[in-house]
Amino acid sequence: MAASNYSLKVNRELLDPNFESYRLSLDAIPTYNIELDAAVEEVQLKDTHYTLEHMRAFGMYNYLHRDPWYEDSVLFVDCKGRVLNLTVTLDTALGKPREVYRMAEPGQCQDRLCASLSLTSATWAALSDGGGRLQLLRTGKRGDGAHAKWEPLFTEDMGQPFTILHSVSHVQDGVHTVEVLLLHLQKDPQDSKGSGYSVCLEWVTVANAAGPGEERKYAVRKRRVLRGKSVPHYAAVAPQGKGLMLASDKPFVFTHVDGIPVEQPEPEPMEVEKTDPIYFWQQTEEDVTVCVRMPEGVTRDDVQFQLTADHLSLGLQGFPPLLEGQLYASVDPDASAWVFKDQKSLELMLQKRSEGPVWPELVMGDRRGEFVMSDEQAALLHERLTHLTSEDLNGNPDKDKPPCNSQELEDCDGFPEDSSSLTHFDGETLRPTQVVNLGSHQFLFTVDVDPAEMPCLCLRHDVDALVWQPRPDRPGHMWEHVATFNALGYVQASKRDRKFATCAPDFSFASLCECLRRCFLYRQPSPLETQLVNRKQGRQVGQVAKQQVASLDSDRPILGFRASSERLFVLTASNLFVLKVNNN
Numbered sequence: 001m002a003a004s005n006y007s008l009k010v011n012r013e014l015l016d017p018n019f020e021s022y023r024l025s026l027d028a029i030p031t032y033n034i035e036l037d038a039a040v041e042e043v044q045l046k047d048t049h050y051t052l053e054h055m056r057a058f059g060m061y062n063y064l065h066r067d068p069w070y071e072d073s074v075l076f077v078d079c080k081g082r083v084l085n086l087t088v089t090l091d092t093a094l095g096k097p098r099e100v101y102r103m104a105e106p107g108q109c110q111d112r113l114c115a116s117l118s119l120t121s122a123t124w125a126a127l128s129d130g131g132g133r134l135q136l137l138r139t140g141k142r143g144d145g146a147h148a149k150w151e152p153l154f155t156e157d158m159g160q161p162f163t164i165l166h167s168v169s170h171v172q173d174g175v176h177t178v179e180v181l182l183l184h185l186q187k188d189p190q191d192s193k194g195s196g197y198s199v200c201l202e203w204v205t206v207a208n209a210a211g212p213g214e215e216r217k218y219a220v221r222k223r224r225v226l227r228g229k230s231v232p233h234y235a236a237v238a239p240q241g242k243g244l245m246l247a248s249d250k251p252f253v254f255t256h257v258d259g260i261p262v263e264q265p266e267p268e269p270m271e272v273e274k275t276d277p278i279y280f281w282q283q284t285e286e287d288v289t290v291c292v293r294m295p296e297g298v299t300r301d302d303v304q305f306q307l308t309a310d311h312l313s314l315g316l317q318g319f320p321p322l323l324e325g326q327l328y329a330s331v332d333p334d335a336s337a338w339v340f341k342d343q344k345s346l347e348l349m350l351q352k353r354s355e356g357p358v359w360p361e362l363v364m365g366d367r368r369g370e371f372v373m374s375d376e377q378a379a380l381l382h383e384r385l386t387h388l389t390s391e392d393l394n395g396n397p398d399k400d401k402p403p404c405n406s407q408e409l410e411d412c413d414g415f416p417e418d419s420s421s422l423t424h425f426d427g428e429t430l431r432p433t434q435v436v437n438l439g440s441h442q443f444l445f446t447v448d449v450d451p452a453e454m455p456c457l458c459l460r461h462d463v464d465a466l467v468w469q470p471r472p473d474r475p476g477h478m479w480e481h482v483a484t485f486n487a488l489g490y491v492q493a494s495k496r497d498r499k500f501a502t503c504a505p506d507f508s509f510a511s512l513c514e515c516l517r518r519c520f521l522y523r524q525p526s527p528l529e530t531q532l533v534n535r536k537q538g539r540q541v542g543q544v545a546k547q548q549v550a551s552l553d554s555d556r557p558i559l560g561f562r563a564s565s566e567r568l569f570v571l572t573a574s575n576l577f578v579l580k581v582n583n584n
Contacts, residue, residue, distance in 0.1 A: 006434045007365040008441075008468065009326055010461065011481040012310055019486040022522055022547035029521065029550045030580040032094055034086070039573045040559055041079035043114040043130065051195040053185060056231040061114055061163065062500060064560025064571040068451040069122040070143035072564045076571055077115040081105070083127065083150070087143065088567060091580050101137060101150040103129050113161045118180070121169035122451070125150065126180050132161050136178055136206060136218060154206055154218035160184055162202070166236040166455070177207040177221070179241040183231070194229065201226040201235065201252065203244060223259070224430065228252035233443040234422070234457045238472040243433075244425040245470055247443055247457060251421065254430040262430065277370040279323060281362050285355050288331070290348040290362065290369075291341070292322060300340060307333045309353065312363060314338075314346070325363035329354065422457075424470075424478060434478050444492060445501040447563075449482075456482065458503065460489035467507065483507040486545065488522060495520070500561035508582060511568055513561045519570060521548040521581065552577055 045059055067073040073087040076097075081104070084097035103115070113130040120126050122142070127135045136154035162184040169178050181203055188198040203224040210217040226246075234247035246252055254262045279292040298316060306313040309330045315321035327350075335351035362369055420443070422436040442460040447467070449456050454470040465488035468479045485503065488510055492498060495512055503510040513519045525543040552558075552570060560571030568579040 006436050014484045022545050025546040025548050032578040034576040038078040038080050053231050064562050065117050066562040068448040074569045116163040118164040118167040120167040124169045126167040128164050168237050170240045179237045180204045199228045225256040226252045227255050236454045243427045247422045249420045279369040282372050288350040292346045328359045449505045463487050463490035465489045485510045502563045504563050504565045506565040517552045519550045
């Protein structure tokens with residue numbers, strides 16, 4: 001696994017430290033019910049496919065697709081092989097979903113999956129029939145009201161069933177090109193301890209191969225295969241096909257290009273050259289002390305020092321900074337100071353703004369320092385860990401309890417052996433360029449915000465949910481923090497029956513749905529028409545974040561869940577529900 005070399009930079013202006021909670025609103029959400037002519041075909045997993053990875057990849061598949069190029073337009077595939085589209089302009093005059101394309105009868109396939117769809121551009125789409133057939137369709141301008149039928153311009157049997165994760169269209173050297181990312185699970189005879197399956201991602205490049213004056217003829221130009229041991233939470237191709245971005249519990253590596261094995265690089269040592277740390281640091285519950293070595297002859301006037309609540313810069317005049325970057329947590333600049341010590345080092349005292357939390361690092365992503373633990377901290381740590389390495393001197397009070405049997409644990413009970421990571425692969429070298437160790441940042445959901453950009457991903461940070469927009473053209477700032485949903489990370493953890501999560505493209509609300517019937521809506525804080533007073537703190541409350549609950553008139557499982565800026569769309573096997581959330 002590639003070593004982490006990048007840290008997500010939180011925009012603290014988008015955080016609200018004064019957020020209290022969501023207030024339950026009893027306001028009804030207008031809900032409209034459309035009965036479908038034919039049921040949505042939910043493909044049931046076979047007994048041999050009930051592994052954790054099969055469930056993540058196919059059992060939790062979202063059958064509903066929102067068109068990011070056209071507002072309030074969704075698509076799905078029914079049991080007759082029809083691709084159906086519903087575009088909402090007036091809620092009180094909803095029509096039936098209209099057919100835009102009908103797939104040919106799928107051939108006999110023992111391990112057939114659900115049909116999957118990816119909207120590639122404003123005029124193109126990629127479609128899988130669930131039996132191993134990939135089609136690229138020219139849709140025309142889907143939102144112009146012409147109701148044109150989609151035209152297939154490329155069809156190929158990929159050899160085994162798959163689902164489409166993402167696709168993107170671009171023009172390369174004057175040739176129209178489509179990048180498609182496919183997922184399938186394959187039996188792995190070498191995996192005797194795990195599920196017995198490996199996860200395969202196939203990145204396929206299809207381009208127009210027609211000559212001048214000829215009709216359009218598309219063919220596969222390149223196929224790249226990645227393998228891993230966990231279904232990715234996030235997978236998307238960068239614009240122009242210049243790279244690939246994955247978020248997964250376990251690492252992926254490229255194994256084949258056009259059928260030729262990829263030579264795997266020798267694992268790089270974690271530390272090629274032993275260098276002395278340029279600073280040492282200690283911490284208590286209240287403060288952090290940093291000692292930075294200084295060259296001989298340096299005076300106080302040579303030091304350039306800047307400190308804000310979240311950022312530190314320390315260096316010498318005329319030279320690059322010795323230590324610079326975002327602090328792990330906020331400090332109080334007014335209560336912090338620095339002094340020279342023995343004319344050989346500079347000692348910096350930082351006052352923590354929040355007492356108690358232990359900092360795992362001083363500056364985010366900086367590995368050039370060394371943490372020095374005090375004798376008291378070492379003794380306390382030793383005391384806390386003694387019971388893990390030896391029995392209590394007075395006897396083990398739990399010796400009569402049966403030991404934990406690891407064979408009784410299932411896949412979902414195990415802790416990942418590899419740390420969850422977010423990785424960007426270069427499209428030419430196929431090597432990881434930026435790797436983020438997600439650690440405790442639980443992945444929540446993916447959402448299309450801007451069709452010209454890659455899909456956003458939402459991660460849990462402490463109790464909040466933070467939305468990140470990938471920027472592959474900015475290597476120094478590849479993931480931008482663009483929105484925050486206060487306390488959503490904490491709220492979603494309490495929903496044990498949660499199936500899908502999403503948010504509005506304008507970030508006005510986030511929403512969760514359970515496996516059956518119930519949907520939860522969490523709005524961003526909005527100003528109040530009348531003033532309220534917090535009785536405990538004696539202060540006025542200017543805005544409130546509302547929570548709403550909608551209960552659908554259906555006892556069928558929810559199969560699809562999408563949101564636009566004004567509406568929620570919920571798909572079951574026999575109904576499509578439209579919930580009017582905002583009046584923009």
